[in-house]
Amino acid sequence: MLAQVYNAVCQGKPSNFLLVLALLPTLVSLSLMSLVRIHESAATADDKKHLNSLSAAALIISTYLMTLIILDNILTLSTLAHVSTLVLLLLLLTSPLVIAIKAESENMIKKTSVTFSHERANPLLVTIDEEEQDMNILQAIRTVNFWLLFLAMICGLGSGMATINNMSQLGQSLGYSSLEITSFVSLWSIWNFLGRFGAGYLSDYLLHTRGWARQVLTAATLAAMSAGHVVIASGFAGNLYLGSMLVGVCYGSQWSLIPTITSEIFGVRHMGTIFNTIGIASPIGSYILSVRVIGYMYDKEASGNTCFGTHCFMLSFLVMAAVAFFGFLVALGLLFRTRRFYQTVVLRRLKYVSIQGK
CATH class of the missing domain: 1.20.1250.20 (MFS general substrate transporter like domains)
Structure with a gap:
């Protein structure tokens, strides 16, 4: 992703790219930390479904990035093309958040209708x-x-x-x-x-x-x-x-x-x-x-x-x-x-x- 940011926004300006490297990880962590919660519910089959969706999203993103890197070696992409591919990459990066929101919504619905019994010693x-x-x-x-x-x-x-x-x-x-x-x-x-x-x-x-x-x-x-x-x-x-x-x-x-x-x-x-x-x-x-x-x-x-x-x-x-x-x-x-x-x-x-x- 950072290579795409450099090509689209900071190409020819390494000082700007270093500033992005210094600030971006911290800003992402601070902006998303309010979404972190502790869940004490029991594991269900739906959890595996959502985890598989997250895995699929990660594989799609990595495949997309690999394709872009190979294309950069074969073709000379314009600035507009770099910006377009970066926008699409950012959209793909939001997919895990969409999956998490969907999982949370389903979990809230189930909490209203399901009660859990105490575990017995085995x-x-x-x-x-x-x-x-x-x-x-x-x-x-x-x-x-x-x-x-x-x-x-x-x-x-x-x-x-x-x-x-x-x-x-x-x-x-x-x-x-x-x-x-x-x-x-x-x-x-x-x-x-x-x-x-x-x-x-x-x-x-x-x-x-x-x-x-x-x-x-x-x-x-x-x-x-x-x-x-x-x-x-x-x-x-x-x-x-x-x-x-x-x-x-x-x-x-x-x-x-x-x-x-x-x-x-x-x-x-x-x-x-x-x-x-x-x-x-x-x-x-x-x-x-x-x-x-x-x-x-x-x-x-x-x-x-x-x-x-x-x-x-x-x-x-x-x-x-x-x-x-x-x-x-x-x-x-x-x-x-x-x-x-x-x-x-x-x-x-x-x-x-x-x-x-x-």
Whole structure:
């Protein structure tokens, strides 16, 4: 969206665009905060219907943005065209609000005719609660599972962040135009979103229908990310399009999977603290791979301050491919360690919730 704002309103005026970046997020939050409410009603089938509508709206918006980015690479759009596409984008962005208002209206109607009974204790739920322990951060960091998840995320999130941090120099060294490089960065955001959305949906589906722990998908995305780094290292024509898509989708997938895995393994009571502690893996991995690997190797290959050719980043991305593959092996280790826990606790809890919802 911000790229469209720049093209339609701030093109040629970077200072105005920086002002928009500084003010827009805060203004949006302040203007919409009065709409946030706490609802204590029980979940219903209608909730899923409205959530599916929100998901569909998000996919439509991302598809529209991706189409605009591709068109910018193929065609030279006029200022009027940029303004028109921005207006349509803003209209699309109002669709989630329309869905929320409709859901709230339906909920208010039901409240007048439906009463809720008190929940009764269930022996199965009590048994599950006894087996599941809500750990605090000090208890969590004493477990092997915490450090396996942390190490896997250093490999995955760190190599993914290192890729986007160096996308500009990477594109220049391979001879891509400034417009193409800008497009890579914009498309990365869409791949990132699709990874978060798709991994969340797919991991839920596999867990509920096949009983597969979410670590299966974590390991798969790390393996695919390793392949993406190899594609970028190869330097063949169009490699950044395919490589950035693979790495971007997998990077987003891992951000979607980490909080859910954290809550399932360590409990929900201190989940926020534990998740954000594991999130430190991203800047740590990014620093090691961006500065100590990519930066160091680029400086060795560069003549002066610039470097052109596949050799500039080939070795560093092969190193990152190896790091991501190591993360895949670590994720497999976490999968085997938690397999019994998912079978005896997580799946039983999901079965209980499913029975209660019928």
